[in-house]
Amino acid sequence: MDKEAIEKDLFEIYKALYPIINSSKPQTFFNSKFIKNFKYTPEEVHEILFASESKELKIEKKEVLRDEIANITQIDELRSYYYNSLSNLFSDIEDSQFINMITLPELKYLYSIISNIPIQKRKTKLDIYYMIKNYFDNEARTQDMIKNL
Structure with a gap:
């Protein structure tokens, strides 16, 4: 053809x-x-x-996901990646440098593992990072509250 x-x-x-x-x-x-x-x-x-x-x-x-991110398929893998790489990376550098180190499609993919709700088009990289961060912060806070019951 x-x-x-x-x-x-x-x-x-x-x-x-x-x-x-x-x-x-x-x-x-x-x-x-x-x-x-x-x-x-x-x-x-x-x-x-x-x-x-x-x-x-x-x-x-058209952007391609890096292998280290494309290999993340489960929430446990994302949790590990978040605590071992993403949060450390973000805390060590300024916002403007973080923006250049990860792509928007990568962050959208990572967030899609957490939630099936589509991300609004106007969301920036930092917005999506904070959505992921809030998810894991709230998860940790919930675990701490349950521990004290």
Whole structure:
């Protein structure tokens, strides 16, 4: 299979359907979920699919997790990583240096181990670090309270 030929064919289909979808009564032919997929003009789609510069930008923006973080899958492993690495790293350096030492996708991944609730897009690295820190601080405080019962 030729990827470029498939992309070209899909673009031609999109370009042919776009005027129909934007006509006065597309609901008679297509359901609303299908119609919502046509939010981009054919020119925008063409630019994304066939501009080599935009493809290179996508590749550059995609970040990969470091192996030491990607290998963390359980909360016990995260707890160990937090107390042995992350909290020590943060306490030894300034906020601005910490920002450069760990990526946002890495922190989001670590937080996803703790909670299934998605992180809001406006959250910064420090916000997510403090969310992780608060989780483990509260866990330690709870354990201490239970011990004294």
